[in-house]
Amino acid sequence: MGVKYMTLFLLFFINALAQAAPLEIEEAFKFSVQDEKNVIKISFAMNKGYYLYKEKFKFIVDGEIIESTSISWPISENFDDPNFGLVQVFKKSDSLYLAIDNLEKKHMLTIYFQGCTQDGFCYIPFKKEMSL
Amino acid sequence: MISLKNKFSFIFFFLLGILIFFYLSYEKNTSIQNFTDIKNHDDKFILINFWAPWCKPCFDEIPDIVNFHELNEIKDLIIIGPSFGDKVNTNEVVKKLNIKYDVFLAGSDEVEFMEANGNADFKLPHTILIDPENNQTFSKIGILKDKDFKLIKKILNK
Numbered sequence: 001m002g003v004k005y006m007t008l009f010l011l012f013f014i015n016a017l018a019q020a021a022p023l024e025i026e027e028a029f030k031f032s033v034q035d036e037k038n039v040i041k042i043s044f045a046m047n048k049g050y051y052l053y054k055e056k057f058k059f060i061v062d063g064e065i066i067e068s069t070s071i072s073w074p075i076s077e078n079f080d081d082p083n084f085g086l087v088q089v090f091k092k093s094d095s096l097y098l099a100i101d102n103l104e105k106k107h108m109l110t111i112y113f114q115g116c117t118q119d120g121f122c123y124i125p126f127k128k129e130m131s132l
Numbered sequence: 133m134i135s136l137k138n139k140f141s142f143i144f145f146f147l148l149g150i151l152i153f154f155y156l157s158y159e160k161n162t163s164i165q166n167f168t169d170i171k172n173h174d175d176k177f178i179l180i181n182f183w184a185p186w187c188k189p190c191f192d193e194i195p196d197i198v199n200f201h202e203l204n205e206i207k208d209l210i211i212i213g214p215s216f217g218d219k220v221n222t223n224e225v226v227k228k229l230n231i232k233y234d235v236f237l238a239g240s241d242e243v244e245f246m247e248a249n250g251n252a253d254f255k256l257p258h259t260i261l262i263d264p265e266n267n268q269t270f271s272k273i274g275i276l277k278d279k280d281f282k283l284i285k286k287i288l289n290k
Contacts, residue, residue, distance in 0.1 A: 022273050025253040083191045114186070120274035122187040124216055124254035 023047070025123045029115055033130050039072075040100060040109065040132065045093040049118045051079075054088035056114035056125060061100055061107050072097040107132040165234065167214075167241035175264050177209045177288055182238065182246060182258040185217035185225045190257045193275045194229045197259075200281055201233050206288055208264070214238040216256060261287060 022028075028050055034041040040061070044052065054076045059066040074094035079087050100107070109130045116122035170178055181197055183190035194213075201211050211233035215222040219237060226235050243254075251258050251273060261270035261284055269287050272280055 022255055025255075081188055084188055116188060117274075120189045120193075121255045121257060122184070122189060124184070124256065125186075126253070 043095040052115040058112035060110040185221035
C-alpha cells in the first residue's frame, strides 16, 4: 500500500515539475503606453509561444470605443483552426497606434484583450486600465 | 364487479407505480447544474473541467475527456464542465462535441473556487480532480495529455 502511495506521490510530483508554471496574465502580456503627436502608441510584449487575438482587442479612451479605422495595426499572422476558422493573431511583441484628438488633456485608456499559449491554455478576456 | 381483493391490488400497484416514478425522476435529477450540487455527491470523485467556447485548447481537449468519460464508466466518478462562455455558444459546443457529462455556466462559486485554487486570472482549460474526502488530488492548467489521463485513472483506482 505504502509503495502505491509513494508511486502516486512521485507521479504527481513529476507531473507538476514537467509543466512549466503558467505565467500570470500581467506577466504573460505586458503593455506600455506612450503619447505621441495625436496618437497613442501601445506596445505589447510577450514570451515565445504566447499569442494575442487581433479581433479580441478593444480600446476605450475616456469611455469611448476607438473605431478600428482609427487604429493602425502591426502585421498579424493567420491562424487557421477547423473549429474557429481563420483568425488573425499576434505572436510577437509589437506596437499599434490609436489616433485620438485632444491629446493635451489627461486620458484614461482601457485595453481589452485575450490571449493563449501554443502549448495549451488560454487566458480569460482581460481588461487593463491605464492613465495617460 | 371488482372484488375487494382486486381493489387492494389496484391501489397497491398504483402506489408502487407512483413510488417507482418518483424514484426514477429522482435518479434523473442527480445531474449537477452548479457547484452547490457537488455537495450532494460527497461519496464520489469529481473531475471538474473548466473551459470556455472561445478557448481553442479547450476545444482540442474536450473530445479526450468525452472519450475518457465513455471508456471509463466509473461508478464513483462524476465529470462536470463549468463553462466560462455564454449559454448559446456553450450549448452549441456541447452539441458539436457530443458532451454527455454535465455542463453548466460558471458563476461566482466557480470563480471563487478557481481563485482559491491558484488560478485567479482564469487560465483555461483547468482540470481538477476532487476525491470523496474533498481533497484535491489532481490539478492541471492546460490540455490534458495521455499521461494526465493515466494519472487520473491511477488515482481513481487506488
